[in-house]
Amino acid sequence: MVITSNAVRTRWQQRGPADARTATALRLMVDDWIADTLEVSGERRADILVTVCEALANCADHAYRGRETPGPMVLDVSLDVPTAMVVICVTDHGTWIEPVPGSPRGQRGRGIALMHAMADDVKIDGTADGTTVCLHFKHCRLKPEFAA
Known part of the structure; x- marks a missing residue:
């Protein structure tokens, strides 16, 4: 895995195989980053983690x-x-x-709707060469100890 960062880690990247183990590890890294870096409510933190988990799970389940x-x-x-x-x-x-609108879903197929409900903005760019899901969250301030 590759990490790019600065002292406060306002930007970073991780990569790994699109599987459940990597998805779990990445979700935990996001959770740790939120705890270490952001001043957000518990509800906002949960929104971020649930939507990120959905995006990672969709990748692990469907991409390959x-x-x-x-x-x-x-x-x-x-x-x-x-x-x-x-x-x-x-x-x-x-x-x-x-996604096929109106298809019978049973207990699955709600991840994208959930992401739209919990994030402030969701952009999905899906092509034959891959997919990028970007989740946007407002009101995520840097912890005061890192502010200039």
Whole structure:
């Protein structure tokens, strides 16, 4: 895995195989980063973690379906300090599967709707060459001890 960071870690990246183990590890890293870096409410923290978990799980479940070994997934995390905006993107190089409106879903198929409900903005760029899901969260201030 690769980390790029500065002293406060307002931008960082991790990558690994698109599987459940990596998704779990990445979610824990995001949780630790929030605890170490951001001043947010418990509700906001939960919103971020649930949506990131959904994006990572979707990547692990769907991006490389039918392949023997999973390809990579990349997690990019950034905090724009002046606007207090966190952007977290999950990228894969698998195949985008277009959701089918009105299809029977049973207990699955609600992840994208959940992301839209909990994040301030969601951008999904799905192509034949891969998918990037970017989750935007407002009101995520840097902890006072890091402020200039």
